[in-house]
Amino acid sequence: MDMGLSNKTALVTGSTRGIGKAIAIELAKEGANVLINGRDHDEVERTVNEIKSNFPATFPQNAASDIVSIQHREALFCKFPTIDILVNNMGIYEVMQYEDIDDEIWEHYFRTNVLAANGLAKFYLPSMLKHDFGRIIFIASEEAIMPSGLMPQYCMTKSMLLSLSKSLSKLTIGKEVTVNTIMPGPTLSENVQQIIEDMYPNDDRIFSEKEKEFMTTNLPQSEIQRFIKPIEIGKLAAFLCSPYASAFRGSPIRVDGGMVPTIF
Numbered sequence: 001m002d003m004g005l006s007n008k009t010a011l012v013t014g015s016t017r018g019i020g021k022a023i024a025i026e027l028a029k030e031g032a033n034v035l036i037n038g039r040d041h042d043e044v045e046r047t048v049n050e051i052k053s054n055f056p057a058t059f060p061q062n063a064a065s066d067i068v069s070i071q072h073r074e075a076l077f078c079k080f081p082t083i084d085i086l087v088n089n090m091g092i093y094e095v096m097q098y099e100d101i102d103d104e105i106w107e108h109y110f111r112t113n114v115l116a117a118n119g120l121a122k123f124y125l126p127s128m129l130k131h132d133f134g135r136i137i138f139i140a141s142e143e144a145i146m147p148s149g150l151m152p153q154y155c156m157t158k159s160m161l162l163s164l165s166k167s168l169s170k171l172t173i174g175k176e177v178t179v180n181t182i183m184p185g186p187t188l189s190e191n192v193q194q195i196i197e198d199m200y201p202n203d204d205r206i207f208s209e210k211e212k213e214f215m216t217t218n219l220p221q222s223e224i225q226r227f228i229k230p231i232e233i234g235k236l237a238a239f240l241c242s243p244y245a246s247a248f249r250g251s252p253i254r255v256d257g258g259m260v261p262t263i264f
């Protein structure tokens with residue numbers, strides 16, 4: 001299926017690894033010119049080169065920037081004043097005890113997971129509305145609607161993204177611009193794989209066996225009993241960016257392996 005994304009310009013934040021990289025690859029596969037982002041310039045350049053060699057008809061570019069910093073965001077806006085697609089993927093997460101989370105940590109999570117994404121949306125939405133085409137996707141989490149209690153500082157920020165997405169969607173009435181949120185469940189980014197490996201030190205079993213045990217012990221409510229593959233999120237994101245997904249408006253879209261037990 002041709003998703004109609006050829007020559008669209010797509011900024012995917014946090015796209016040198018994990019879910020963000022998978023989204024960038026799926027967009028490039030559909031002919032989009034992806035702007036690769038991360039804080040490490042060389043790592044971004046490596047990803048750009050990898051995408052260029054796999055999808056030579058596209059023009060991936062280096063958008064290295066620490067998007068939590070207002071000054072860095074402004075430099076990014078000067079370099080890339082207009083885009084068609086913004087995927088606000090970058091986010092931090094860590095298991096923390098509620099008692100250990102001080103104001104500084106709450107603020108750090110708010111700035112990183114909410115204000116950075118909001119800053120980008122605020123800058124790019126007006127030009128999308130002006131050109132009558134645009135896609136903004138926020139990557140939240142199943143924890144946005146089903147906080148596990150294991151990382152309150154994270155869940156709060158992901159719930160906020162759902163609200164922000166709907167508020168922004170209200171500004172798109174009558175336009176070919178959409179704002180939506182994807183809520184992935186536990187997904188096997190390199191970071192998550194390392195976290196799991198660290199939970200089983202001195203254990204010679206192959207990863208899939210550790211994964212199986214982890215699922216049974218820690219995530220029995222998952223209906224797929226495996227981690228979601230980043231490509232599964234990438235394919236969904238590419239569809240949501242396509243012109244065929246115009247009717248998704250301010251929607252929180254679950255791709256959680258069945259983690260959330262309710263219908264809505």
Ligand SMILES: NC(=O)c1ccc[n+]([C@@H]2O[C@H](COP(=O)([O-])OP(=O)(O)OC[C@H]3O[C@@H](n4cnc5c(N)ncnc54)[C@H](OP(=O)(O)O)[C@@H]3O)[C@@H](O)[C@H]2O)c1
Pocket residue numbers: 013014015016017018019020037038039040043065066067068089090091092093139140141142183184185186187188189190191192
């Ligand atoms: N993995 C899961 O199980 C899961 C489940 C639900 C939702 N999510 C959400 O999905 C998103 C991606 O998760 P992931 O596991 O794929 O993440 P990840 O593997 O930790 O990847 C993080 C990416 O963000 C970049 N990054 C970090 N801080 C940055 C900053 N300040 N400015 C620009 N780039 C920055 C990293 O590159 P540098 O470090 O070089 O900057 C890297 O490219 C997050 O929002 C997360 O909350 C993940």
